[in-house]
Amino acid sequence: MTIDIMLTYGVLLLAIILFVSEKLRTDLVAVLIMVLLPWTGVITVDEAFSGFASDAVISIIGVMLIGYGIEKSGVMGVIAKLITDNVGTKEKNIMATTSATAGVISSFMQNIGAAALFLPTLRRVGKRAKIAPSKLIMPMGYAAILGGTLTMVASGPLIILNDLLGDAGYDSFHLFAVTPIGVALLAGGILYFYLLGHKVLPGNKEDDSSKHDASLQHVYNLPEHIYECTIPEENALIDQSIESLNIWQQFGIHIIGIYENGSFTYTPWRQTRLRANQTLALLGEEKQIRAFTKAYDLSGTDDPQIFTDVLNDEFAGFAELIVPPKSAAAGKTLAELGLRKNYHVEPVAYIGPDGEQFNVLEDEMTPGLEIIVFGRWEDIDKLKQSDTFVVMSDVKQPDPSSGRDLKKPALISLAVSLSLVLFGFPLPISFFTGAMMMILFGVIPKNEIYSAIDWKTVFLLAGLIPLGTAFDNSGAAELTANALVGVIETWGILPILIVIGLLSMFFSLFMSNVAATVLLVPLVILMGESFGVDPAALALLVAVSASNSFVLPTHQVNAFIMTPGGYRNADYLRAGSLMSVIFLVISVTMIWLFYI
Template sequence: MTPAMIMTMIVLVFVICLFVFEWVRVDVVGIMMMVLLPLIGLVTPKEAFVGLSSNAVCSIIAVIIIGAGLDKTGVMNKVARPILALAGKSENRVILLIAGTVGLISSMMQNIGAAALFLPVTQRISKRLGIPTSRILMPMAFCAIIGGTITLVGASPTILLNDLMVLGGQKLEPFGLFTQTPIGVCLLLTALVYFIIFGKLILPESTGKFGKGASEMLIREYQGVNNIVELHVPEGTGRGGILDDLNIRPKFLVTVIGISSPSARTTNHVPHSHEEIASNDDIAVVGKKENIDQLAKEYGWVIKDSLETFAESLANTNSGMAETVVSPRSELIGKTLNEVDFKELFALNPLVLFKDNKKFYSGLTNIKLAMGDTLLLQGPWEKFHILKNRPQPRALIFASPLEGEILRPTKAILAVTWLAIALIQIIFFKVQLSVALMSGALGMIITGVLTIDEAYSSVDWMTVFLLAGLIPLGIAFEKTGTAAFIAQAVLQLVGHPSPIVLLGVIGIMTSFFTLVISNVGATVLLVPLCMNMAVMAGGDPRMAALVVGLSASNTFVLPTHQVNALVMRPGGYKTLDYAKAGVIMTVLFLVVELTVIYFFYGIG
């Protein structure tokens, strides 16, 4: 080994230690590589920063912006609905549907694109069902990576195979689009079964970047609003009448926040006191459980097991609670909520008034407001954002974090159009991935799907710098000859094994290299070496090349693959979380891959 090779190996061990022990954040590790490698002469200064302009990193930036545009226009809400309908509240069914869908999609498009597009969907579903994001994102990421093995065009390494299969100056018989499909399908099914059976043991319980929202914190603080329940008014036995006459709030300290009338075909999420409740209506209320039980018993209403009619509108992704304070120059000072017709003015439901160190759950609409009074409000997030963006002087100042956002459903067609334009360039015109995706992202910005500030803020820059910093480390491995040295040493060490044992060694070696250098770099390096070794061992060089191409996707132990890096922060993962789930997945990948090849591809 040369001094440069030894130094490269030392840097690799140093990086692995930083990942494992987490002395610094992973993106800082990437920045350290961009500085350290040129200082010790393993790469040039230009090579040290080439990762920031690489096809992979630019593609990630673009596809995240595209995903944010689809989310901002409500397209991802529509994608989430059928998944929620099929999955119910089952964590396993959610994992199967999301991870399986992403795996199949990534068989025909780049896995990072499939994962990034489904990232906002997964986060919404996770929040809606109360399932920690960390329980869903890692299975989705692993299946996105594995999905690329289903077809020849699913991942960059297999796309390159036919061009690399040259032996003795002669091109070998090329692989077809679906040559590897039996292997890829078995790998994807194995991953899904793995997470369904062992998910609760290997997946972390952390909730990730989004965690519990402000509404949950407010519910804990205001004990009188700790339940949102849907009730039904049975025909004949249920009491109806004008909301004000029913005295629901004064008598039970329960607030009605929604009335749905099938007969009138109307649903009101900000009901006024003069509105009527009739037979067969569905009602959404907020209050203590025992108070709601008493209300239902006395009026003959039926408590539903879960939200049905209001499931979508009252989902925590669409509505919630916020704490507001009457501002010094507020138009509300000296007036009651009834006098200003608060519900008509702001389209929000007042739940609690905190005044003079007392909490008023009843009669609050008739109390004159003063500067500094606190109102707990409930309603759609969009209405809260409209209130927050009102021109000065603002009537209310927000005292709690504001969730949700103002969606732009009128731009949904534009968002889908720009996604389609990007995909058409990739599939039919063979435009480079980063250029095609960036054109889609730019189109969304120019046509107002996203503002430029929203586009910048949507990008997870930790992911960008992590990957950009690892690319020069891969360059150092190849440039110093370290990768070739290790590969040749391993192949010489195994001698002349049987063809299937040789393929196992090739799979293990490729899996290791893809953790430290790019999967494309590992493929370009190993395909010629492994094909020659297969010929010497009396094996099939095409199968050796195929194992290299497939095993280049076997990269789960560290967050070095771009898909794993993408979900790291949203899932709240640590490096050890990847190692915990990834080691077993790596072994399963190799076992299934070699087993299918042994029985279905005539390798003995």
């Protein structure tokens, strides 16, 4: 074993430890590896940064922009409404239809985006049909993951696969080369839940149909009273900021509006200072409000006059938000995010992944956190245009006639991209052409171009590509492959395929699925050459099996649906174990029958 191989193994071990321990975000781990490798001398500086110019990274940026444009145009909303209006009320039909649609949509946009899109739709359909969310959300989430195997641009592992094959001297797969496998996997997953969903899915008492029928106020015991009071001259509130009053912790009430000199300020910022003669709209329980007004010598009424036309049920109310994975809110406190200042809504309650409800949040927000907010419907609706939160509740929609219909130019742009790919043009230029068309057509606003790109994923891909190069340059890939060949060369092709599928699944569960692909593809290419089996087919199995992440909530989609579905780790283990076996059987069988 050479020094280069030992150094490469050392960097790999460090990466595995950091991935598993979650001491750093996955994208930061990738960047750290990218920076460390040139210092070992195993790769050059140019090779370390070559990932940023790779076809895989350029392609995924184009796919992200197109997916964002499709979602922004409202096309997905039309599809979701069509399903909502026509799917009926039978649980199995709703599950199969929404899961199939989410899976297909995942073939050309990030699967977390497809899951986020269908989550509110499932809540609406489930409420109408009196079906527990836990019976619908997990099948949809799994289908979104399975949809990531429908095309060669549907997931990070498949996108990066063609780059790895090209580096090894093999031809790339065309866009729909993996589609037969993806269709079989998606169909298998839907059939699994159709036949066995009642046995493997939980029927959470907290999320049953009776909870659906109740209002958010009743379900979460939220304050219902709006009280008006005016600040008199020489009052203790004058020149105090809302935050300094500490009224959330001390009294459990919220200032949701300020009226002064004919103008309204809704859900005022925490640093807003109060002045004499301002009229406040207070949200809270009557007993708490009385305690506050007594403490500050205020008089008012529980029959609002000034705010009655702007904060009634027609114009304002409660909504349920969830923090998705890779959200700008994740890792920030409420103060850092500025929920009131930037989004004009008032947070009133929080529900953690374990279902615990609390009224004050001082810690950093985490993916899966639910936030109950109060605000005007028009402000809550604007949150739908942001990827910071997913709005789970129905809100009063603005009049769509005021805006330009962007559905047709969005679909034309998508069709052009796919046509270019089908005519043999490279993926990067094909998808960037479609993305540029969406920008020029106004589907993607110019000030949202860069925010539409998930830069963490971009850096994850670009940072891990050099690790594969180091494995190849140092001889570590050849050494590892030879060791594996020595163990399994007499097993026969089918057991070898099963081992490859299991290795990819295992690495993906505890590391990034992209990292698993970068590590294993060079190995299986060398193994295929030793066995006389098509190396590209083995590499395809690795990239497909990297999506076999169902038994733990480590995949971003599984983490995202955990709270709204009311799931626990045991639920993923129960439903995901058999799903993983089905995935392994289908993927191995398809590769064995049609690709080797």
